[in-house]
Amino acid sequence: MSESALKYLSGPVVLLGAGKMGGAMLEGWLKLGLSSDHAIVLDPHMPAEAAEALAARGVSVNPNLDTVSAPSVILLAVKPQVAPDALPRVAPLVKAGTVVVSIMAGRTLSFMTDIFGADAALVRSIPNTPAAIGRGVSVAVAGPRVSAAQRDLASALLSAIGIVEWIEDEALMDAATAVSGSGPAYAFLLAEAMAQAGIEAGLPAELSHRIARATVAGAGALLDHSDLPAATLRQNVTSPGGTTAAALAVLMHEENGFGPLLTAAIAAATKRGKELAG
Numbered sequence: 001m002s003e004s005a006l007k008y009l010s011g012p013v014v015l016l017g018a019g020k021m022g023g024a025m026l027e028g029w030l031k032l033g034l035s036s037d038h039a040i041v042l043d044p045h046m047p048a049e050a051a052e053a054l055a056a057r058g059v060s061v062n063p064n065l066d067t068v069s070a071p072s073v074i075l076l077a078v079k080p081q082v083a084p085d086a087l088p089r090v091a092p093l094v095k096a097g098t099v100v101v102s103i104m105a106g107r108t109l110s111f112m113t114d115i116f117g118a119d120a121a122l123v124r125s126i127p128n129t130p131a132a133i134g135r136g137v138s139v140a141v142a143g144p145r146v147s148a149a150q151r152d153l154a155s156a157l158l159s160a161i162g163i164v165e166w167i168e169d170e171a172l173m174d175a176a177t178a179v180s181g182s183g184p185a186y187a188f189l190l191a192e193a194m195a196q197a198g199i200e201a202g203l204p205a206e207l208s209h210r211i212a213r214a215t216v217a218g219a220g221a222l223l224d225h226s227d228l229p230a231a232t233l234r235q236n237v238t239s240p241g242g243t244t245a246a247a248l249a250v251l252m253h254e255e256n257g258f259g260p261l262l263t264a265a266i267a268a269a270t271k272r273g274k275e276l277a278g
């Protein structure tokens, strides 16, 4: 959807929960041309300064819900654990034409149908935190009542923070959440663990943190700029009989290496997603 489509929405975009992800998404929308007088934020726990700063930019913050006209979109960005309390409050705002887009981990289309009704147009999606710099990855699935135009609108809102991958089978969402939703944490942990390992190998702490961080960031940028598969980029670092080969013999160990460890980690995250379904 084009920039002008965000500019000329028939109704407002209501954001429920303006924390890390919701806040990043709102910034993306405003940058893409959503008029601030079409943006409504509902977040009773928002720090006063943040609420005042948004209001000064023309965003409506915690208005009386009776004054809110039929929204084009309601974006659900509260924690899955508070959803049973928070979502029913916005259910009366859903009108014909409104699409409800969730970014909550775990919470299913069925959970949302119980709250918003069988006629509601519902999208379940999962973004990730590089959204804050426009480099997010979102995976999304549309419920049966979502029209092509509503799917385009949901795409436009998610594209404001990065790329969007639509899937047809909701059963894949927990695994997608475990890979791309939680995934940035694994990359950050890699930088942390490399820095710590460098310290244990004798490097001064600050130097170790600086070079580990820059190395993970540089490898990510190379992955981004190159057309080569990750495995080829890895092989390009690895001289036969050299230092990398020695490290990879540990990291690629069939039983104790990175592969089986990550498989277990992603299985744990996937299982937790199913537990949060509610």
Ligand SMILES: NC(=O)c1ccc[n+]([C@@H]2O[C@H](COP(=O)([O-])OP(=O)(O)OC[C@H]3O[C@@H](n4cnc5c(N)ncnc54)[C@H](O)[C@@H]3O)[C@@H](O)[C@H]2O)c1
Binding pocket: 016, 017, 018, 019, 020, 021, 022, 042, 043, 044, 045, 046, 077, 078, 079, 080, 082, 085, 086, 103, 104, 105, 126, 127, 128, 129, 181, 182
């Ligand atoms: N952080 C991530 O990496 C990430 C990635 C993908 C999806 N998500 C999903 O995004 C959602 C938000 O996560 P986050 O990391 O931004 O959390 P967060 O804690 O930063 O934001 C949640 C916001 O909800 C607000 N809130 C709490 N109760 C509320 C209520 N009753 N009504 C309205 N607002 C209320 C809080 O004040 C807070 O601002 C979660 O459902 C999470 O699963 C997060």
